[in-house]
Amino acid sequence: MDQIGARELAGRLERFPRCRLAHTPTPLEQMPRLSAHLSCVELFVKRDDCTGLGFGGNKVRQLEFYFGQAQQAGADTVLITGAVQSNFVRATAAAACRLGMACHIQLEERVPDVDGLYRSSGNVLLNQVFGATLHSYPQGEDEAGADARLGVIAEQLRQSGSRPYIIPLGPGHDPLGALGYVDAATELTGQLEQRGVQFDHIVVTSGSGATHAGLLFGLRALGNRTIVIGVCPRRDADRQRRRIAAHAQKLSRMLDVDPRITAEEIRLTDVTLAPGYGRLNAATIEALQTTARCEGLLLDPVYTAKAMAGLFHMAREGELSGRVLFWHTGGEPALFGYGRAVLARD
Ligand SMILES: Cc1ncc(COP(=O)(O)O)c(C=O)c1O
Numbered sequence: 001m002d003q004i005g006a007r008e009l010a011g012r013l014e015r016f017p018r019c020r021l022a023h024t025p026t027p028l029e030q031m032p033r034l035s036a037h038l039s040c041v042e043l044f045v046k047r048d049d050c051t052g053l054g055f056g057g058n059k060v061r062q063l064e065f066y067f068g069q070a071q072q073a074g075a076d077t078v079l080i081t082g083a084v085q086s087n088f089v090r091a092t093a094a095a096a097c098r099l100g101m102a103c104h105i106q107l108e109e110r111v112p113d114v115d116g117l118y119r120s121s122g123n124v125l126l127n128q129v130f131g132a133t134l135h136s137y138p139q140g141e142d143e144a145g146a147d148a149r150l151g152v153i154a155e156q157l158r159q160s161g162s163r164p165y166i167i168p169l170g171p172g173h174d175p176l177g178a179l180g181y182v183d184a185a186t187e188l189t190g191q192l193e194q195r196g197v198q199f200d201h202i203v204v205t206s207g208s209g210a211t212h213a214g215l216l217f218g219l220r221a222l223g224n225r226t227i228v229i230g231v232c233p234r235r236d237a238d239r240q241r242r243r244i245a246a247h248a249q250k251l252s253r254m255l256d257v258d259p260r261i262t263a264e265e266i267r268l269t270d271v272t273l274a275p276g277y278g279r280l281n282a283a284t285i286e287a288l289q290t291t292a293r294c295e296g297l298l299l300d301p302v303y304t305a306k307a308m309a310g311l312f313h314m315a316r317e318g319e320l321s322g323r324v325l326f327w328h329t330g331g332e333p334a335l336f337g338y339g340r341a342v343l344a345r346d
Pocket of ligand 1: 087206304330331
């Protein structure tokens with residue numbers, strides 16, 4: 001198995017152009033009251049909701065590498081596609097402002113039966129505050145089609161004199177954003193060394209898989225064997241496992257190190273996915289409210305509350321023990337887009 005030191009890994013990341021956007025290192029905190037509530041695990045949280053730019057979140061770490069490439073290519077406009085309440089597109093709009101670039105956002109109809117708040121508040125409102133140009137796409141599960149449509153908009157922009165750069169959605173591209181989480185793995189191992197702590201499990205949302213794959217890859221490349229469990233907010237565990245494996249293979253090539261991640265090591269649960277992407281269930285609402293009320297910590301309805309609901313489930317089933325790190329990936333602005341749905345249990 002290939003393993004390298006933190007300094008060597010940092011050196012390989014430096015081969016990729018990067019724009020510093022995130023406030024790092026993010027805090028690593030204990031969650032004593034939530035631990036007492038669950039009574040079987042000692043919980044910690046990695047606060048990537050605190051990465052700073054435009055309400056923060058995991059996507060800020062990922063965007064450092066996309067914007068690095070965009071700037072190296074001389075782009076003046078960035079294009080991205082995502083769900084109507086996507087945090088990724090909102091963070092992109094914020095980064096474009098920071099770097100003096102224009103931003104075109106394509107919003108996909110990925111969630112059925114939504115209300116007016118979903119279409120106007122939360123991330124949608126912030127996209128407009130950041131001055132992004134909004135487009136809409138009628139499908140929500142057609143990644144290739146959504147990317148192709150961005151290509152058409154980019155061509156129109158090119159013809160009118162802009163220099164566009166597309167942040168792609170589909171899995172057929174190099175997972176540049178995952179490099180942000182290879183770097184985050186180095187950051188975490190440094191924090192653990194400083195404090196003399198080790199974790200038995202890390203629980204993280206696994207959407208496009210860039211966060212999960214980057215983190216798992218980075219930890220294994222550094223020789224850290226902590227079990228990483230991805231919670232699926234978008235697709236079932238089998239499909240997601242293939243996606244993470246593909247990302248890991250590409251990361252091996254990009255970083256020229258192969259930690260040989262096996263299928264068994266790509267741990268996933270889709271126990272809180274139903275009824276589907278961006279749609280709440282009772283366990284997710286319970287996790288969101290309990291975390292807020294025990295720790296004063298806000299989760300988002302689409303990703304992190306589903307991940308916390310997965311953590312609650314695994315803890316109650318005896319699948320987690322000892323020290324557990326919940327990796328908070330942000331997303332709080334979406335709370336406002338989901339309005340009263342998050343209070344449905346009160
Ligand atoms: C708040 C939040 N958490 C997690 C994720 C999933 O991250 P990834 O796409 O890297 O799997 C997203 C994706 O948009 C997100 O917005």
